[in-house]
Amino acid sequence: MDIDLPYTLLPLADLPAHEERAWHVAWNPAKPLLASCSADKSVRLYTYADDGAGSLKFSAVTTIPTGHSKTVRAVAWAPSGNTLATASFDSNIGIWEQEPDEGDDGEGGEKGDWECVSTLEGHETECKSVAYSCTGTLLASCSRDKTVWIWEVHPDADFECMSVLMEHTQDVKCVAWHPTEEILASASYDDTIKLYVDDPSDDWFAFTTLTGHTSTVWSVAWAPWGSYLVSGSDDKSVRVWKRMAEHKWVGVLVLAGHERSVYSVAWGKGRGRKGEEEGRYLGWIASTGGDGSVRVWELNKKAHRGALIAHMPSAHGVHDVNTVTWCPREGYEDLLATTGDDGSTRVWKVVPTS
Amino acid sequence: MAFSGTLTLTDLNDFITPAQACIKPVEQTKPQTAEKEPGTASTEILIDASGTYYEVSSDLSTSSRALADVPAKKLEQAQISLNDCLACSGCITSAESVLITLQSHTEVFTFLQANGSPSSPDYKIPVISIAPQSLASLAASLSSSSTTSVTPHQVLRRLQVLCKEVLGFEHVFDTTFARHIVLKEHVAEFEERRANDKAGGEADSHLPMLASACPGWICYAEKAHAEMLPFISRTKSPQQVMGTLVKEWMGKKWDKSPNDIYHVSVMPCYDKKLEASRQDFYNDVYSTRDVDCVITTGELELMMREKGRDLSIPIIGELDFDRSTNTFLGLPVLLQHPGTSSGSYLHAIINHIRDTSPTPLILSIKAIRNADYEEYTLTEESDQREPKTIFKGAKCYGFRNLQNIVRKVGRERGLRVGTGAAGKLGARVAGRRLKKTGVEVKKERQYDYVEVMACPGGCVNGGGQLKPVATTTIPKDRDEEGFERNWENTGVVDDTQSGKWGDKEWTKKVEEAYWRDAGPPLYSLPTPPESPPLSPTLDGVSRLPERKTGISMTSADELMFRIFDELSVPGDDDTVKHRAQLFRTQYRAVESEVIGLAVKW
Numbered sequence: 017m018d019i020d021l022p023y024t025l026l027p028l029a030d031l032p033a034h035e036e037r038a039w040h041v042a043w044n045p046a047k048p049l050l051a052s053c054s055a056d057k058s059v060r061l062y063t064y065a066d067d068g069a070g071s072l073k074f075s076a077v078t079t080i081p082t083g084h085s086k087t088v089r090a091v092a093w094a095p096s097g098n099t100l101a102t103a104s105f106d107s108n109i110g111i112w113e114q115e116p117d118e119g120d121d122g123e124g125g126e127k128g129d130w131e132c133v134s135t136l137e138g139h140e141t142e143c144k145s146v147a148y149s150c151t152g153t154l155l156a157s158c159s160r161d162k163t164v165w166i167w168e169v170h171p172d173a174d175f176e177c178m179s180v181l182m183e184h185t186q187d188v189k190c191v192a193w194h195p196t197e198e199i200l201a202s203a204s205y206d207d208t209i210k211l212y213v214d215d216p217s218d219d220w221f222a223f224t225t226l227t228g229h230t231s232t233v234w235s236v237a238w239a240p241w242g243s244y245l246v247s248g249s250d251d252k253s254v255r256v257w258k259r260m261a262e263h264k265w266v267g268v269l270v271l272a273g274h275e276r277s278v279y280s281v282a283w284g285k286g287r288g289r290k291g292e293e294e295g296r297y298l299g300w301i302a303s304t305g306g307d308g309s310v311r312v313w314e315l316n317k318k319a320h321r322g323a324l325i326a327h328m329p330s331a332h333g334v335h336d337v338n339t340v341t342w343c344p345r346e347g348y349e350d351l352l353a354t355t356g357d358d359g360s361t362r363v364w365k366v367v368p369t370s
Numbered sequence: 371m372a373f374s375g376t377l378t379l380t381d382l383n384d385f386i387t388p389a390q391a392c393i394k395p396v397e398q399t400k401p402q403t404a405e406k407e408p409g410t411a412s413t414e415i416l417i418d419a420s421g422t423y424y425e426v427s428s429d430l431s432t433s434s435r436a437l438a439d440v441p442a443k444k445l446e447q448a449q450i451s452l453n454d455c456l457a458c459s460g461c462i463t464s465a466e467s468v469l470i471t472l473q474s475h476t477e478v479f480t481f482l483q484a485n486g487s488p489s490s491p492d493y494k495i496p497v498i499s500i501a502p503q504s505l506a507s508l509a510a511s512l513s514s515s516s517t518t519s520v521t522p523h524q525v526l527r528r529l530q531v532l533c534k535e536v537l538g539f540e541h542v543f544d545t546t547f548a549r550h551i552v553l554k555e556h557v558a559e560f561e562e563r564r565a566n567d568k569a570g571g572e573a574d575s576h577l578p579m580l581a582s583a584c585p586g587w588i589c590y591a592e593k594a595h596a597e598m599l600p601f602i603s604r605t606k607s608p609q610q611v612m613g614t615l616v617k618e619w620m621g622k623k624w625d626k627s628p629n630d631i632y633h634v635s636v637m638p639c640y641d642k643k644l645e646a647s648r649q650d651f652y653n654d655v656y657s658t659r660d661v662d663c664v665i666t667t668g669e670l671e672l673m674m675r676e677k678g679r680d681l682s683i684p685i686i687g688e689l690d691f692d693r694s695t696n697t698f699l700g701l702p703v704l705l706q707h708p709g710t711s712s713g714s715y716l717h718a719i720i721n722h723i724r725d726t727s728p729t730p731l732i733l734s735i736k737a738i739r740n741a742d743y744e745e746y747t748l749t750e751e752s753d754q755r756e757p758k759t760i761f762k763g764a765k766c767y768g769f770r771n772l773q774n775i776v777r778k779v780g781r782e783r784g785l786r787v788g789t790g791a792a793g794k795l796g797a798r799v800a801g802r803r804l805k806k807t808g809v810e811v812k813k814e815r816q817y818d819y820v821e822v823m824a825c826p827g828g829c830v831n832g833g834g835q836l837k838p839v840a841t842t843t844i845p846k847d848r849d850e851e852g853f854e855r856n857w858e859n860t861g862v863v864d865d866t867q868s869g870k871w872g873d874k875e876w877t878k879k880v881e882e883a884y885w886r887d888a889g890p891p892l893y894s895l896p897t898p899p900e901s902p903p904l905s906p907t908l909d910g911v912s913r914l915p916e917r918k919t920g921i922s923m924t925s926a927d928e929l930m931f932r933i934f935d936e937l938s939v940p941g942d943d944d945t946v947k948h949r950a951q952l953f954r955t956q957y958r959a960v961e962s963e964v965i966g967l968a969v970k971w
Contacts, residue, residue, distance in 0.1 A: 138773050140594070174781075175777075176774050176777075177770050177773040177774050177777070178770065179770055180769055180770050180773070218740075218874070219770075
């Protein structure tokens with residue numbers, strides 16, 4: 017049946033697996049780097065380059081044995097691409113930077129090891145997600161302790177706690193920053209999504225709660241152009257939310273198809289064309305989860321339609337797929353990375369079905 | 371009986387909340403029952419109309435049979451006491467979500483009813499001590515529903531009458547004289563630490579000294595930041611010093627042993643219940659606590675309402691100052707210590723340093739982020755561009771600012787903050803960074819003292835305070851312009867209309883009420899300014915108002931020294947040690963044992 021779909025997921029790489037399940041993968045926004053993390057407490061870095069024959073070659077760079085005492089659940093790159101944040105079940109956030117190479121003045125030579133330059137403590141229990149704001153000046157984290165923390169990034173790997181948001185009534189699964197504005201979204205086991213902004217005269221606060229999912233919201237992601245939001249839930253659905261006014265967001269679309277929980281959603285610019293000239297094209301949404309399949313949907317502003325354009329069942333064999341993410345770098349809009357319970361990280365290219 | 375909840379935490383945004391995991395084990399006493407053949411029908415659980423659980427043999431429990439006909443065993447309910455809460459790190463602080471049976475206003479009612487007449491042999495003298503922040507909360511509440519503004523002093527006068535006539539208390543105090551002792555002891559402890567620090571750091575030389583009056587902060591530090599404990603002042607809180615005064619000193623005066631007095635305190639804070647329950651404040655000899663029961667401002671108001679009494683009705687002569695009714699045992703009433711409405715701990719130290727300084731000192735105040743985090747610096751008056759800094763302190767309220775103080779102190783003092791394995795990671799890098807910068811950056815003066823409170827706005831905004839008096843708000847089904855909207859239909863819950871900003875406004879009103887009366891002339895300090903004193907001026911620099919030592923302070927000091935004398939053990943010359951026994955306490959880290967087994971990731 018999938019033969020009818022206009023696009024296909026072409027496997028590009030199957031990267032060396034972690035020793036235990038891999039939870040999350042993140043593309044560096046500035047450099048050809050990819051970071052994955054795992055229950056084996058390590059972070060693995062991979063690089064990619066054109067192999068000269070028009071295709072990309074992926075290879076492992078290094079493994080960071082983070083020193084976290086429990087699972088590393090999520091990783092996030094700062095917009096500069098120079099700093100990596102890790103969220104661990106040991107309740108800490110680690111901040112990692114590459115040691116400047118001492119023998120060399122950095123030009124051309126191999127750079128040094130990745131080292132922990134700071135840890136952010138405060139969460140009582142397992143950290144589930146971490147994210148840098150668009151300017152890299154703010155960092156958000158969330159935890160099973162039901163809280164969302166916002167930190168201000170200071171020079172010299174210093175951080176100041178800006179806010180501790182206790183809006184959710186349950187475990188907070190995911191945090192995501194708006195691509196251009198300082199708006200934070202969080203998704204929770206309490207089935208809701210909350211959106212937060214800073215009140216300059218006061219504190220950060222949740223200005224709205226998005227309800228509609230009937231079970232845990234595992235993942236939330238912003239559209240690259242910022243006026244839409246996508247969420248994936250244990251209720252097997254993917255929902256799309258639209259900004260109607262500055263602080264008003266409403267659900268406009270439900271994408272059904274997954275047979276089990278949706279663990280991860282991502283929204284990329286994609287390479288779609290339909291309606292682009294009229295400004296109706298809204299990019300591609302990728303979703304994955306407990307059914308092991310990766311689905312790609314093309315979004316169109318007209319009547320808020322979402323069409324399934326590609327489907328890859330059993331993307332990691334029989335295993336659950338925990339994360340799907342689009343490469344944010346220009347020229348690579350059709351690249352997807354996934355991680356699964358098999359510990360591996362896979363890279364896919366969305367290509368027109370031949 | 372569950373806690374009488376007067377406030378839900380959903381209204382507030384910067385409090386420490388209860389954690390998910392309570393690890394209080396449910397103890398099972400194995401009943402001595404006859405062994406059954408394996409495989410035979412076991413038992414079922416039935417619930418009767420009152421919600422009590424019964425275990426019955428399943429072959430008997432048919433629906434047609436009434437419960438009374440069946441041989442049923444009543445099952446025990448799991449009980450959580452405050453001591454369980456203190457020993458467990460499942461919650462950071464428990465506040466209202468924990469069922470507390472020994473610390474509720476119904477417990478006070480129960481006791482007072484059972485107490486009998488003063489002639490009976492089991493009679494205990496009932497004493498109630500009220501925190502000034504609680505009086506301020508009541509004053510603000512009464513003022514907002516009346517045309518005239520009510521002062522904390524008026525409220526105290528009304529409560530003195532009502533607590534005696536309606537509830538049956540023999541004595542009604544406020545806790546400001548106890549606070550006066552605390553501030554003196556606090557300053558003494560600061561001086562000790564400073565001297566030790568200068569001498570090269572013995573044990574207990576830890577600076578900055580961190581305030582110890584906030585039980586929310588103490589609980590949090592014990593459970594999450596054990597590395598901060600050496601910095602926390604060991605001086606008891608006003609509540610616990612009041613406990614010592616009532617049970618030890620007054621007990622002596624009345625010729626009563628501590629267990630012959632029932633001492634209730636009224637506090638702006640739920641966590642004060644935890645504080646009173648600490649093992650350190652339990653008298654093993656007499657099996658009694660220094661404070662037997664803590665109720666919140668809200669619970670006191672509830673008690674009055676349940677008794678059908680109205681605090682808004684003035685008492686005759688409440689505006690006059692009648693020395694005889696208020697100075698029982700010579701105890702001063704409503705001493706105002708200038709500074710903050712959370713107890714003026716920082717200002718007591720600042721004032722002490724200024725008073726004892728051989729040279730005049732200038733105080734400058736810098737708001738760090740908001741009014742809840744301010745830095746206070748004392749510098750020598752000099753013509754030089756960079757005058758010598760003598761003291762640097764801060765007041766730091768609210769959970770978020772508290773986090774930053776913990777981070778800052780940890781960093782400044784080279785501590786490994788926190789417990790996780792990741793905690794050790796940063797140190798290596800920090801060392802190299804310092805090396806790499808070569809020249810050491812001109813060091814910023816580190817804090818000498820921080821007045822830490824867990825609630826944003828401090829104690830006037832405590833969790834046990836009265837809720838703001840309802841004002842008209844936009845109905846929920848309308849938007850800001852007044853048009854009808856049905857947000858739920860579009861999957862939107864608008865949170866902007868919650869009481870968030872109202873709370874802040876309300877806190878301001880309570881703060882105003884706190885400073886409203888300077889008390890009657892005899893017992894007043896120089897009249898404090900209207901709003902919180904020492905608010906920074908535009909250039910961030912302000913000066914303390916000129917201080918004179920009021921008569922009240924002198925007499926309070928005299929009484930304090932008399933109490934020291936009267937409490938000292940004959941033959942014991944070590945007064946310092948004895949004072950420490952009376953007015954200081956200790957803290958201990960609580961190790962986390964929470965294992966997230968039943969957790970859905």
